[in-house]
Structures are given as structure tokens and as C-alpha cells.
Amino acid sequence: MNYWFMKSEPDDVSIDDLAKRQDQTVGWYGVRNYQARNFMRDEMQLGDRVFFYHSSCKEPGIAGLAEVCSHAYPDPTQFDANSEYFDSKSTQEAPRWLQVDVRFVQKTRLLSLSELRGYPELAEMLLLKKGSRLSITPVSAIDAAFILAKLC
Incomplete structure (x- = not known):
């Protein structure tokens, strides 16, 4: 099992929104970075955390846990001319952008970005690297175990 940070703006989809959905799943749409797309396409597996x-938002941080519950598939927002995620160069035959579905696991206490930065054990984590702006980043098993212990 792999671990991932997946960033969402809570005004768009929050952990509470995910928990309230009838099936507690959401397509992770709107990813428009090739490296993040490639993580979904090439490395994410069903059941990854x-x-x-x-x-x-006012206080960014980890707000909950979810799991990957689908393989990568074309993000429909790339084809919608009314969507902020529309990509005129993408076609049904050759989609450029993908998404996976994630399923709610649990809401946690907010483990803020400032708190994450305060742990020297996490200093090498990609999310905390200066200039890192990817919406999806891998998390090592060691870092994931440390974070999970702090969430409990």
C-alpha cells in the first residue's frame, strides 16, 4: 500500500463534504500538472491511503483519511467548455488529464502545515520542500506511520 497527500480546497470539496456524500466517494478532478497526473496514472493503486x-484556506493541513477506490480514468472536466478545468487541446480520443476516485475513511483532527513543519522527522517530505506546489505527492511509509501516530 502506498500513501499520498492529495490537496483539495475545502471551499470546493472538504473532508466533511466527502463524508456527507451518499457513497462517500469523489472523483479527484482538476489536476492539471503532468507529474501529479502521472502519479495517478502510473503509481496509485486501489486501496492506497x-x-x-x-x-x-485559513489553516491548511491534513483533515482526514481517504483511500483510492478506482483506477485512473479521463477527467471529464477537461472536455467541458464551461469548466475552469477545460483544456481545448484535450480530446476524447487522446485525453490529457486523469482522475481517480477516493473514498472517505475518517475525519481526523487537523494536523496543520505549521505543525507538520515543526517535526524534524518530516523535514525531507516532498510536501514540505520549498517551492513544492504539487496537488498530489507520495508519502514514504516511514513518514506515513509518523503522521498516522500524530493524528491519533
């Missing part, structure tokens, strides 16, 4: 991370 997700640290559901609230970003672009």
Missing part, C-alpha cells in the same frame, strides 16, 4: 489535505 490518502492524507486528505485542505489547501488554499
Whole structure:
């Protein structure tokens, strides 16, 4: 099993929104970075764990846990001319952007970005690297175990 940080703006989809959905799943749409797309396409597996991370908000941080529950498939927002995620260069025959579905596991206490930065054990984590802006990043098993212990 792999672990991932997946960033979502809580004004769009929060951990609470995910928990309230009838099937408690959501397609992780709107990813428009090739490296993040490639993580979904090439490395994510069914059952991988997700640290559901609230970003672009007053207090960013891990707000809950989810799991990957689908293989990567074309993100439909790339074809919708009315979507902010529309990509005129993407076609049904050759889609450029993918998404996976994630399923709610549990809401946790907020483990804030500032708290994460305060742990020297996590200093090498990609999320905490200066200039790292990817919406999806892998988390090592050692870092995941450390974070899970702090969430409990």
C-alpha cells in the first residue's frame, strides 16, 4: 500500500463534504500538472491511503483519511467548455488529464502545515520542500506511520 497527500480546497470539496456524500466517494478532478497526473496514472493503486489535505484556506493541513477506490480514468472536466478545468487541446480520443476516485475513511483532527513543519522527522517530505506546489505527492511509509501516530 502506498500513501499520498492529495490537496483539495475545502471551499470546493472538504473532508466533511466527502463524508456527507451518499457513497462517500469523489472523483479527484482538476489536476492539471503532468507529474501529479502521472502519479495517478502510473503509481496509485486501489486501496492506497490518502492524507486528505485542505489547501488554499485559513489553516491548511491534513483533515482526514481517504483511500483510492478506482483506477485512473479521463477527467471529464477537461472536455467541458464551461469548466475552469477545460483544456481545448484535450480530446476524447487522446485525453490529457486523469482522475481517480477516493473514498472517505475518517475525519481526523487537523494536523496543520505549521505543525507538520515543526517535526524534524518530516523535514525531507516532498510536501514540505520549498517551492513544492504539487496537488498530489507520495508519502514514504516511514513518514506515513509518523503522521498516522500524530493524528491519533
